[in-house]
Amino acid sequence: MIHIMNTAAGRNLSDKLLELSQKHCPNVIEEMKGIADGAGIHFDYFWAMTIKSELGAVQKEPPGCSSIFVKDDKKMWLIHNEDGHADYHDIMFTIKVMPPSGVSYISLVYPGTVAGGGPSLNNRGIIQTTNYIGSTKCEIGLPRYVIGRTILEAKDLQEAIQLATFEPRAYPFHHHLASFDEKKYASLETVPGAFELKVPSGVYFHTNHLLFEKTKDYQFQVKGHKNGSSHARYTVIKEKLNQTEANNYQAERMLSILSSHQRAPYSPCRHPQGNITGSTLSTAFFDIIERRFTLYKGNPCQAVKNNQVVTLGF
Numbered sequence: 001m002i003h004i005m006n007t008a009a010g011r012n013l014s015d016k017l018l019e020l021s022q023k024h025c026p027n028v029i030e031e032m033k034g035i036a037d038g039a040g041i042h043f044d045y046f047w048a049m050t051i052k053s054e055l056g057a058v059q060k061e062p063p064g065c066s067s068i069f070v071k072d073d074k075k076m077w078l079i080h081n082e083d084g085h086a087d088y089h090d091i092m093f094t095i096k097v098m099p100p101s102g103v104s105y106i107s108l109v110y111p112g113t114v115a116g117g118g119p120s121l122n123n124r125g126i127i128q129t130t131n132y133i134g135s136t137k138c139e140i141g142l143p144r145y146v147i148g149r150t151i152l153e154a155k156d157l158q159e160a161i162q163l164a165t166f167e168p169r170a171y172p173f174h175h176h177l178a179s180f181d182e183k184k185y186a187s188l189e190t191v192p193g194a195f196e197l198k199v200p201s202g203v204y205f206h207t208n209h210l211l212f213e214k215t216k217d218y219q220f221q222v223k224g225h226k227n228g229s230s231h232a233r234y235t236v237i238k239e240k241l242n243q244t245e246a247n248n249y250q251a252e253r254m255l256s257i258l259s260s261h262q263r264a265p266y267s268p269c270r271h272p273q274g275n276i277t278g279s280t281l282s283t284a285f286f287d288i289i290e291r292r293f294t295l296y297k298g299n300p301c302q303a304v305k306n307n308q309v310v311t312l313g314f
Contacts, residue, residue: 010055013138017051017170021146024166027099028149032114049112050145054138054170064208064278065131066233066258066268067176068241069185070249071201076288077251078176078185080129081258081300082108082118086272086279089298092118094312103153106312108282108295116148119284121293123314125180126154127286131208133172134222139192141168151175157182164188165195172218174206180291191218203241203249207234229278232266251285258283259301269301 022029036046048055067080084092091111098104108118119129128151130144147164154160157179164175169192178185187198189212196212198204208230210216240257258268265273270280283296283303293312296303303309 013055013140014047014051016140017054017143018047020140020142020168024142025146025150027101028114028146031099031149035114046112050114051143051170053132053135054143064229064233065129066237067129067131067206068237068254068258069176069187069200069204070254071185071203072249074289075249076178076183076185077254078127078129078178078284078286078288079254079258080119080176080284080286081268081270081280082129082282082284083270083278084110084281086277088281089279092281094295094310097152099153101153103155104314105152106293106314107152108284114145114149116150116152117145119282119286119293119295120152121180121286121312121314122152122154124155125182125291126151126157126160127176127178127180127288127293128152128160129176129284129286131174131176131206133174133189133191133208133210134224135172135191135218135220136222137220139168139170141170141192142166144169144171144173147173148175151177157184157186161186161188161197165190168192172210172215172221174208174210176206178286178288180288183288185288189215191215191221194218205234205237205241207231207237209234229266232263233268236260236262236268255283255285255300255304259299259304261301269299271299 036043065083070077096106105122107115107120109115150163151160160177172191175188196214261267265276270278280299283300285294297308
C-alpha cells in the first residue's frame with residue numbers, strides 16, 4: 001500500500017483522509033502515532049495499512065467474514081468467523097487497552113493495524129464485529145478502521161450506532177453491534193452517504209455483500225466479491241440453517257455451520273487453496289444474555305474439536 005500512497009493521487013487521498021481523521025478523531029491518530037513510534041516504523045507505513053482498502057479500492061477479492069445471530073426467549077448469540085489473509089493465521093493477537101476515556105476494551109487485532117477491525121468488547125458491554133464490503137471507489141471521509149476504532153469506546157449501543165454512521169464516511173462497512181447491558185443487537189450497513197439499521201430476531205446471518213434496501217444498490221460495490229466468496233458462504237449458511245429445526249438452534253450446531261467446508265475454498269470455514277489465500281483466523285462467540293465473550297483460535301473446524309478457546313471479559 002505504501003507504493004500507492006507515494007503516488008500523487010495516493011498521497012492526495014491519504015492526506016485528505018488523515019486531515020479528517022485528525023479533525024474528528026484526534027485521539028485515534030495520536031494512538032496510531034504512538035503505536036508506530038513504539039514499533040520503530042514511520043507513521044506513513046502504519047497509516048497505509050489503516051487505509052489499505054481506501055487506497056486499493058479495490059485490487060483483489062478479500063477473504064471476508066461470516067456471521068450468525070440467534071435470538072429466542074432464552075438466548076441471544078452472535079457468532080462470527082474472522083477471515084483474513086493466510087499470512088495472519090498464527091500472528092493474530094488480543095489486547096486489553098485502558099485509554100484515557102476510561103472505557104477499556106478487548107480486541108482481536110491484525111498486526112500492523114489499529115484495534116477495531118476484529119471482534120471486540122468494551123467494559124460498558126458493547127460488542128463489535130465487522131464484515132468487509134468491497135468498493136471500487138473511495139470517498140473523502142473517515143476511513144473504516146478509524147470508525148471501527150472509535151466504536152470501541154462507545155458507552156452504549158446508541159453511541160456505537162452514532163459513531164458508525166458519522167458523516168462523511170470514506171468506504172462501505174458492515175457492523176454487528178450489541179450490548180450486554182441492554183440485551184440488544186443491531187446489524188448496520190453503511191456506505192458513503194447512506195446507511196440502514198436492522199434489529200433482527202430469530203436467526204439472521206451476514207457475509208460480505210450489502211443486503212438492505214437503502215444500501216444494496218450502492219453503485220460502487222464490487223460485484224465480483226458479491227457473486228464470489230461472499231455469495232458462496234451466504235448460500236451455504238442459508239441452506240444449513242434451513243435444514244436446522246428451530247429447536248436445534250444450539251451452540252454446537254451454529255459452530256458446525258461456521259466450520260463447514262462446503263463450496264471450498266469459498267466456504268464458511270476458510271482454508272487457503274492454490275492462489276486463494278483466505279483463511280479463517282478466529283471464531284468469536286458472544287453470549288449476550290450470559291455476558292460471555294469466547295474466542296476460538298484459528299479455524300473452527302479444528303479449534304472447536306481441540307478446545308483451542310479462551311474466554312475474555314472484564
